[in-house]
Amino acid sequence: MLQSTTSQKYRSFSLLFIFFFSGFAALIYQVIWQRWLVFYTGISSVSISLIVSAFMAGLGLGYLAGGQIADKVGKNKPILFFVLAELGIGIFALVSKSIIYDWLYQSNILSGGSPFQTYLTLFLILLFPTFLMGLSLPLLSKAFEQKNAENQASYISLLYFTNTLGAAAGTFITTFILIRVIGFENAVRLGASFNFLCAITAGVIYYFQNQDTEPATSQTIETEKGFTWNRNFTYWILQYTASGFMAICFEIIWFRMIETMMKSIALTFSIILTIYLAMMAIGTYTGVKMAKKLQNNRLKLFLNTQYLLYIYSIGAILILQWAVSDVSALSFLFEYFQSYETSFAPKIAISTMFVIPFFLMAVPTFIMGFSFTLSQLIIQDKFDEVGRKVGWLQFVNIVGSTIGAWFVTLIGFNQLGTALTIKLVSLIGLVYVVALHRNKFNSLLSRILMGASLILVIVLLPNNEKLWMKLSGMADEKAFIVKEDETALSFIKTLGTESYVYVNGLGQSMFPFKSDITHFTLGAVPALIHPNPVDIGIVGLGSACTLYNAGGRAETQSLDCFEVIVNQPEAVKEYVRRTNDSTALYIMNDKRVNVILQDGRYYLHQNPKLYDILEADALRPKSSYSGNLYSVEYFKLLKSRLKKGGLAITWGATGRIRNGFAEVFPYIYEIDGFMIIGTDQPLEFDENKIFERLENSFTKNHYGRAGIKVRENLEKVIKKRVVLQNGTVQKAKSYNSDMWPKDEFDYGKLWEKILGKED
Structure with a gap:
């Protein structure tokens, strides 16, 4: 029976309307599930491609199956299958955090698995909801028979339009509003409520459509044709x-x-x-x-x-x-x-x-x-x-x-x-x-x-x-180095007498090392404060300035540097080749150094090695995925990978970061107004002992090789120290967590800045 009544037209329009919210919910899930999945795959282009591929594979199979189902079932039945699909997506969404984050990540179930095992797991986890998402368009395309082929094609296109428009709205609102206001977990719950709303509405449409449909006869029963x-x-x-x-x-x-x-x-x-x-x-x-x-x-x-x-x-x-x-x-x-x-x-x-x-x-x-x-x-x-x-x-x-x-x-x-x-x-x-x-x-x-x-x-x-x-x-081509691979773009730009390292357009560190006081503080101060820094771990390579300054003690036997940008060491080596900078060459060839081309948090979660010092090279709080290195859960991971008396180092760029540190470490110290040190026992700042360490021949030669005025720099920053917490763990109202990286998505005054209303 062709669609002709006014009521049927309203039902057709209602399906178009609810398909908007189905697309909205789908993009809530894509944005947030991708964030959760990288916890156990690591942050890299390859891992993200794995996630996207697994997501698309389920969609593709759903499209294929949905087309077969839509043409085989009787009149109006595609709407019923759509109802079941939306219910299934919503139910999975409600338990997705328990499966993806609590079970897969927290239990470390994929530890030591091959890339194939990882992809297979991703595929199997995402198969159920993405398969159901893929069913939707073919099913609804067959929900109503239009009066001619052109109208049918237009109706299919309108379905695609409303779903895609909903996806666009879902992407924008999730990132700019939902994550900021209610966090990951509550945003997913909201998405599930949209799926349930779609299911209920489509169920009502199915009921009334069946009421209006003439009983099937031998002439009206649809059969599958070739x-x-x-x-x-x-x-x-x-x-x-x-x-x-x-x-x-x-x-x-x-x-x-x-x-x-x-x-x-x-x-x-x-x-x-x-x-x-x-x-x-x-x-x-x-x-x-x-x-x-x-x-x-x-x-x-x-x-x-x-x-x-x-x-x-x-x-x-x-x-x-x-x-x-x-x-x-x-x-x-x-x-x-x-x-x-x-x-x-x-x-x-x-x-x-x-x-x-x-x-x-x-x-x-x-x-x-x-x-x-x-x-x-x-x-x-x-x-x-x-x-x-x-x-x-x-x-x-x-x-x-x-x-x-x-x-x-x-x-x-x-x-x-x-x-x-x-x-x-x-x-x-x-x-x-x-x-x-x-x-x-x-x-x-x-x-x-x-x-x-x-x-x-x-x-x-x-x-x-x-x-x-x-x-x-x-x-000037001679002043520019570019290295590119699947992980990122690495640039080194020479401007005047100094050269700067960039990743995806954003500055990270500089050469020569003697000019970079920030990374001197990050690397040298913890190493010189700690009484016996045998094992040091640093997340981020950059110019290798932090790494170099952390290696100034003869007691240090291993320097593990975790770098997710695979081409970053090659960019540094190319700089060395062009400039013969002996300090960068020295640290890159230091037998103590082990550059691990992997996401640092992922590596620490997977490996039980303990360190005397662990730090993340300063990462801007609003950079993509920065929340993974500023959450309470990450700080707890650092604490679990430290030896007794070990030091955890972070950039205390925001109050939430400081609050998160205060939740985990009983003793917290601030150095030079930006670097935060956390430890499980009181830290001795004996300036005489610290400066005595500078007289060690290894230490003298190490910093002297780079022309770093280590005593002068150390005197400036060591005096700028503040005790932030002395033996008590505090509970804060606002901090960053894996489920709510508030700093990363806190662009509350962004529009005022863009519109010029704020300096």
Whole structure:
């Protein structure tokens, strides 16, 4: 029976409405589950790619199964299956923290497992909820039979629009509001309530729809018909696979570029994904509204828009890298890219957080959404095949996305570099020029110009070193070092007599070591205070300045340095090769040093080794994932890995960090106004003994080699010490926890800064 009554139309609209909240909840989960999963995989691009791949694998299988179910079950039954799927997602969400964090992480169940075991576990854990999420679109696509194929395609596109718009809203609101106001666990519970709301509403729709449906007869009973898998559908299978590959490739590339230009803050991922999803939703809706005007030459329009997507994507990058270095009006951006710190000055924040992301992403993602509607208008011609067509196409799109994610991560960034990866992905655009030629769309001259234009833009895009040099605010190749792999971008910029180390655009430390008082304090002061620092662990390499200063005692036998950025040691070695800086070369070759290329918290959680000193090199509280190194749970982990009388060191950048330390360590001391030392017993600050240690020949030679005025520096900072806690553990109202990293997401005055209302 065709949909005709007003009540049925309202039910159809209601399904569209609740599908918004289903998408909203899904992105709450993606944002937060990813945070929980890295606790036992470690923070690296590879581990995050594992998580995203596991997430997408479940979705893909759900799409495929959902299409089969939708076409096989009787009239209205797809709505019932949607109800069950939403209930299942909500139930899993309510227990997800117990499974992902409490069981997998706290019990250390994957300790010593292989990467394959880790991925398999991720896949199996996420399979249930993501499979159910994937079921939804194919099921609802078959929920109501429209009066003709065009209306059916438009309805499918509206479903995609509302779900994607909900996902965009979920991404933005989760990061900017929910995490900040209620934390991870409560945000997930809110997502579960949305799933239950969707299930209840869809259940009511199912009930009344059944009441209005005529009893099944031999003429009205739906039977499964053979699926028309012809050459034309095979072409669309290939197109959706290529589309998924391209979309994820550009998304990851855009993230790397924008994160570097923003200087790696916790909001970067949310901003990028919000724009990506929102513009895709708008594009989808625009396609629906223009459906009747697009009746002629839909395939021609589709092929032309795909070409436009590719040439715009690479062309925008080409224009951006040229403009920031050569357009005087944008000189402020060039200067900011060169600078050391993140800035929320109005012009900088608006440019890096909104203007540049929109310029790079808005048009391509709009086209992606528009293309979805256009392709559905072309493909959907039989109601009996609606579910399977949607399911198969979304499944292969996910397959393409998964291949693209691993291509960019393991081959693109590792072997080719960002620039060459962009060029290779953009070459796919030529396929659409060939398709236009085969179908004799556009004039011959037009097709030749289109192909030539894309090739020209690809050729004009500079190589990797020059691309990143411009986007880093540098003009002299000799003063710039770049190392890139799947983990991050490492830069070393020489400005005057000093050189600075950057990771993803944000300054970390500097050369020569004698000029870096901050990292001298972090490294040398704990080592000189401790009576016998045999084993020292440091999270973060940077320029190796903290590591070098921590190694000034002959008593020290091991210096473990945990660095998640795999290319960071190579960047330091390249600096040494160019400058012959003997201090950096010395510490990198020191037999006591063991550089462990792994997430520091993950390593400490997995390994029982005890240390005399443990510290994280100063990490800005608002940097992405910084909450993992400033939570009470992390401080407890540090305490469990210290020998008796051992020292835990952190940057006391905020009151919450200090409160967290006070929850864990009975004795807390502040040095030079920024460094916090925590220990389980009183710390002796005998200045005579400390300065006597400087007379040791090993210590003299070590600091003298770097030209560090160790006595002068030590006298300045050791006098600036304050006892913050002396033997009692305090309970604080506000601190950072794994379930609520408040400092990382506390941008309460961000908008005032952007709008210029705050100095």
